[in-house]
Every structure is written in C-alpha cells, then in structure tokens.
Amino acid sequence: MSKNFYHYPVWVRIWHMTNAVLCLFLIVTGFSMLYSDPANDLVVGFKRAVSVHNICGILLTVSYTIFLFGNLFTANGRHYLLTLKGLGVRLWQQGYYYVYGYFKGEKAPFPVNSERKFNPLQQISYVGVMYFVLPILFVTGWALMFPEFILKKFLGFSGIFLTDQFHVVLGFLIIIFLFIHLYVSTMGKSPMSNFRSIVTGWHESH
Amino acid sequence: MVFKDLFFCLFLSFALVSPAGAAPQQDETGVEKKQKGAEFSLYANENNENCLKCHGRLVYTITDTVSGLTRKDLMAEHTFISPDAFYKSVHWSFNCLDCHGEGFKSFPHPLEVRFETGWSCLDCHGYDPAYAQYKFEEIDIEYQKSIHYTATDGAFTCWQCHDAHYYNPLARGTGDGRENILRSNEMCLHCHGNPEVMGLVTEKELTMVLPRHEWLPNVDRHLAAVRCIDCHTRMTDNVLVAHEVMPADSAVNTCADCHSQNTILMGTLYKYASKESRDQKGFVNGVIFRNDSYVIGANRSKFISMAGLLIIAAVLAFALVHTIFRIIIRPIKKYYE
Numbered sequence: 001m002s003k004n005f006y007h008y009p010v011w012v013r014i015w016h017m018t019n020a021v022l023c024l025f026l027i028v029t030g031f032s033m034l035y036s037d038p039a040n041d042l043v044v045g046f047k048r049a050v051s052v053h054n055i056c057g058i059l060l061t062v063s064y065t066i067f068l069f070g071n072l073f074t075a076n077g078r079h080y081l082l083t084l085k086g087l088g089v090r091l092w093q094q095g096y097y098y099v100y101g102y103f104k105g106e107k108a109p110f111p112v113n114s115e116r117k118f119n120p121l122q123q124i125s126y127v128g129v130m131y132f133v134l135p136i137l138f139v140t141g142w143a144l145m146f147p148e149f150i151l152k153k154f155l156g157f158s159g160i161f162l163t164d165q166f167h168v169v170l171g172f173l174i175i176i177f178l179f180i181h182l183y184v185s186t187m188g189k190s191p192m193s194n195f196r197s198i199v200t201g202w203h204e205s206h
Numbered sequence: 207m208v209f210k211d212l213f214f215c216l217f218l219s220f221a222l223v224s225p226a227g228a229a230p231q232q233d234e235t236g237v238e239k240k241q242k243g244a245e246f247s248l249y250a251n252e253n254n255e256n257c258l259k260c261h262g263r264l265v266y267t268i269t270d271t272v273s274g275l276t277r278k279d280l281m282a283e284h285t286f287i288s289p290d291a292f293y294k295s296v297h298w299s300f301n302c303l304d305c306h307g308e309g310f311k312s313f314p315h316p317l318e319v320r321f322e323t324g325w326s327c328l329d330c331h332g333y334d335p336a337y338a339q340y341k342f343e344e345i346d347i348e349y350q351k352s353i354h355y356t357a358t359d360g361a362f363t364c365w366q367c368h369d370a371h372y373y374n375p376l377a378r379g380t381g382d383g384r385e386n387i388l389r390s391n392e393m394c395l396h397c398h399g400n401p402e403v404m405g406l407v408t409e410k411e412l413t414m415v416l417p418r419h420e421w422l423p424n425v426d427r428h429l430a431a432v433r434c435i436d437c438h439t440r441m442t443d444n445v446l447v448a449h450e451v452m453p454a455d456s457a458v459n460t461c462a463d464c465h466s467q468n469t470i471l472m473g474t475l476y477k478y479a480s481k482e483s484r485d486q487k488g489f490v491n492g493v494i495f496r497n498d499s500y501v502i503g504a505n506r507s508k509f510i511s512m513a514g515l516l517i518i519a520a521v522l523a524f525a526l527v528h529t530i531f532r533i534i535i536r537p538i539k540k541y542y543e
Binding site: 033034035036037038039045046047050098099102103144147148158160161164165168169172175176179180183186187 | 424427460461462463465466499500503504506507521528535
C-alpha cells in the first residue's frame, strides 16, 4: 500500500525552483566563459555571460542564505544531519540497491517515510554539495568578482589563477551532481513522480 | 575621477623623471661604460662627459670664463639626459656627437643647433641587413598608416615614443613582464597624460585616459595587465610590435577578443613568448602566466577540462546503461513474478 508524505513545504519548493533555475544559468554562462569563442554560437557572448553569471551568483548567494536559515530554524534541517555511525554500511546497502537490488525487485533499504526524506547516498551528497561545495563556490565566485581582495601569490601560484581553478573544479562537481540528481529523481514510483513531488510538495511512495 | 586620473598622470610623470635620482653615480658608471663603447663610436676621442656635466645633471654649474663667476642652475627637464639610463640603453656606446651636430661642441650652443631634427630609427637602421630581423621598414609603413602620423601631419616621429637615449627592447621576453607593460604604457601616457607634451604635435584637446576606459570591469587590473597598444593598434603578423595605432573608436572593445581561446593577446602582448612556446604546463595559452596574469576565457587547464568532461560523460553513460536495464530487465522480472 502506498502512502504519500508532505515532505516539501512551500519555502523549500520555491527555494529549490530558484536554485535550479539559477544553477542552470550559472552552468551555461560559466561554460560560455570557460570555453569563450566569438565564432561559436553555442556559447553566450563573453560580456553577457559575465553579467548574467555575476547576477545569478549574487542571487544564488541570497537564495542559499535563505536555505541556510530555513534549515536552522525549521524541521527541514534534520534531513541534513549525518549520522556517522554505520554510514559506510548504509551507503553500501543503498549503492547495492541501485545497481543490483533494484533490478531484482528488492525493497528499497531506506524508503522515504515521514521521518526520512533522503536515502543515505542522497543525504551524503546533499550535505556535501550544500554545506561544502556551494560555500566554497560562493567564496571563490565573490573573490573573482572582487579580485583586488585575492592574494597576489599563494604557494608560488597567482592567487587569481588558483581561485579560478577551484571555482572551475567545483563548478564541474555541481554539473556532475546535477546529472546524478536528475537521473536518481526518475527512480521514484514512476519516472515523473519525484518531479511532481517537488512541485506539489507530496512525496508519492512505492 | 578626474582626481584619480591626475594622480595617475602625476605618478607616471614622476616615474619618467625619476632616473635623475641616479645622477650622482653617473661619473663612475658612465666612464666605465663609455670606455667600452669607445671602440664603436665615430667620435671615440670625444668625451660624453663634456655634455653630461650639464645635461646629465638636474642642477648644473656654469662658469663665466671672463669674470670667473660661477652659478648653479636647473637643467630643463626635456634636455636632461640621465647618464645611468643612457648607459643602460642599446645606444650606450655612442658619443653624443655621433648624432648631434658639431655646433653643440661650442658653449653657449648657437641658436641654429636648436632647430636640429632628430634622426629617425630608419635613418640608421633602415634597409640594413644587420637589422633586418627588426623589420624597421615594415614598422615605418605601419607608422605612416597610424593615426599618430595622419593626424599630426608627420609632426609625430619615432622619438615621441622611443627616446633613443634610453631605448631598450621591451617586447622580446626579457625582464619582468608587468614592468615591461608599465614601461610600454608610460610611452603612451607621456603624451596622453600630459597636455603640454601632446600640444607639441597636435592641437587636439587631451581627453582623460581613465574615464574613457571605465567600461572595463576592474579597470585598474586591465590597465596594469595589458599594454595600451594591445587594444589600440591593428594586429599584424608583419612585425613583433604593431605600430599602426588606430583611432580611439576603432580600438578593441569586445571582451571575447581577449577572453577567448583565440585571444588576440597571443598575437600582441604575448607574441614573442608564444612564438617561443606555444603551450605551457598543460594550459591553453599558458604563456600568459609568464606575467602572473590569468585571463578567464583565454586560459584554462586542459587537465581539469578533460577530467570534468570525462566524468560527466561517464555519469551520462552509466545513466544510459541503467535506464536500458530498467526498461529491459525490470519488466521481464515483473512478468515472471
């Protein structure tokens, strides 16, 4: 018997939608700057890419701050609290399910319920992205907007060079996360059920 | 902003006259180098020190040979020659009279020698196989097409940028890159930052440099990292440093001209370095790092790009295989259940 859970309050849904749109703009404009080529129509012009990237970066920082406060002061934050004890085993169980158990028709080892919104693999990746990758992306991104504050030299390398390399590497991580996030989202009750959930707020269980 | 511009010009003016600080060393340094240069000079028996005892000092002493009176006086800035800088230039081996007229031998100098016109670079270096690699003739062709020539009826000469007393090649990969950029831009600001100097060759009113460049993000960093001529000359393959200075409205004003893989900087500022080394340290346009510069869009790590794209491709491939399994295996499994 399937049961639906209200897991995505309005503020989470609005934040998630904003986050998704801004990230898409940032990825497209970031790629356009990294692979800037006036002869290539696939990339946005450098000047426009810089402007849009800067504006979206600022907006994403605001949106992230709202998310951070939301997690601090609402129940949503508990889903991002990792329990380290037994984490390795739980990650293995979930990974095994995705690559093997799922096809054998086994039950999900960590199904969504009223207390659990994320399985262990989702939880560790969301915690990693939201609490580690994004903050460093913000710091490096803001630093590149105000390069006069970047150290001129660090460990023999140009400060701007290192900052930008960090920014690019983390940008790639976000793209990789995005693809995995989108694909795993198709593994709900039906391929579209999880996408419906983040719009309606109700999670449809198997 | 006007104040900022004024400060910038004052700073550069100071930088231009600052070799004066080295004047006390001129006797020792000058004499030593003079002897080395003597063998190359037409006037090997002459002595530059006769000229430099006045023109090599900001404060010089003159003596009335009749009355025996002496007095100190200030040397005019434009007739002062820093001995230290002169003896470090490529023309260090010359005697003053190799280039200046015999009239200068007498003092006070007769009025007519003040109308002496300076030699152009081509007068000595043109059509000489010994200097063929520098392509002075090509430079002259570009110069004659430049706004400097056409807008001043030829009043603008090589000397406005290249004072032969102090000339040293900047673009051939020697010395500190940022320092070379500063020196190059000083040449431009010597006129474009000084209305009086600019007034010697044109009646055109001087426009302030910084306000015209405020469209650039982080304008100070841009102006410290590239030479004026990188945007204001027509790029050419003929010579190492392009000399066809274009009208201001024809200058580069598209970000992607520099911020792209095919950055024009590789054909301008980094032309010499890029000829020596097209690629460095696994980075696209890596020679730009020589100047401690990093140009977003022009520079990127090949390794990071390759690794990132490969991982993304691997994720997509995994998702594709997983999807195929979901489509094929799960329904079969369910059917048998």
